[in-house]
Amino acid sequence: MSGGYSKSDASAAPMEFGYWKIRGLGAVFRMLLEYKEAKYEDKQYCTGEDWFKQRKPAILEMNPLANLPYLVDGDVCVCQTNAILQYLGEKFGLYGASAAQKIRTEELLCEIYDVRNGMIDLVYPFKNVCRDIEEFDAKAEGIVKSPPFAKFEAILSFKDNASGGKWFVLADGPGVADFHIWEMLDQHKMLAERIGGEPVLDKFPKCKAFYEAFRALPTLQKYFASDDYKTMDINNKIANTYFA
Structure with missing residues (x-):
């Protein structure tokens, strides 16, 4: 697991980011979260069983569109790459002001x-x-x-x-x-x-x-x-x- 830490969110629960244990799409989010020094847990799934049987059922309870990658931020669960990027972009002020x-x-x-x-x-x-x-x-x-x-x-x-x-x-x-x-x-x-x-x-x-x-x-x-x-x-x- 890897993760970043930010003094600004020291009291907040860490976000959970989930993806396969490869760079793939995961690298984009790992870099973004590290860049912002966010407090997060990097869930890296090695096998289909790790994801489909162990974690996906709980993610489905939060979001019927459960897929990899996903992001859990408190009560919010976002799935699909560009949706997560929009969410994090708005959260961190990286999506554009105008x-x-x-x-x-x-x-x-x-x-x-x-x-x-x-x-x-x-x-x-x-x-x-x-x-x-x-x-x-x-x-x-x-x-x-x-x-x-x-x-x-x-x-x-x-x-x-x-x-x-x-x-x-x-x-x-x-x-x-x-x-x-x-x-x-x-x-x-x-x-x-x-x-x-x-x-x-x-x-x-x-x-x-x-x-x-x-x-x-x-x-x-x-x-x-x-x-x-x-x-x-x-x-x-x-x-x-x-x-x-």
Whole structure:
């Protein structure tokens, strides 16, 4: 288990975050909670029995949409990735202050989820997308040659960017969308290194500067030094992934 702590909520019960014991979508939330030094318990499920038989029945009592990831915050139980990100974004002031910023945050969360789905189609052999390692290597090479970050590079250069191109929405630091975008940049960077392709970040200088600024955030250094980042599988080996 890993967790953060904040003096501001020292008397509050810790939030409970639940996800598989992989980076996957979980890394996005672990980084966000660590960044805010939140008081939380990180429930990492290793097997289907751990989740489906032991914890999911109780989560279903709180929310009929029970799924991984989930967040329990007092009497509130939120399920589904973007719903949890909106909840935490509003809780921590990371979702945007204006209507325009909130819309941009929602747009980016949808856009980066499309990028994630592209990675899922590559690394998991569902629907015969990649039936063997040879198909994986061929498709991975194509992704590394044309990484799906041109729209994100454009947003950082766009005239309405509040930070002048350092962060995606907010003026003075990362918003909730930045955490998912960074995780996908990192996974694509690792994929390029895995297959010996050209560096992904060099193709997108503003995204590269964002990546480096995010990686240097002081309250995230504990996470980046932890096994949750350094050694945890990116994807589920039970699903026979090729990029773990």
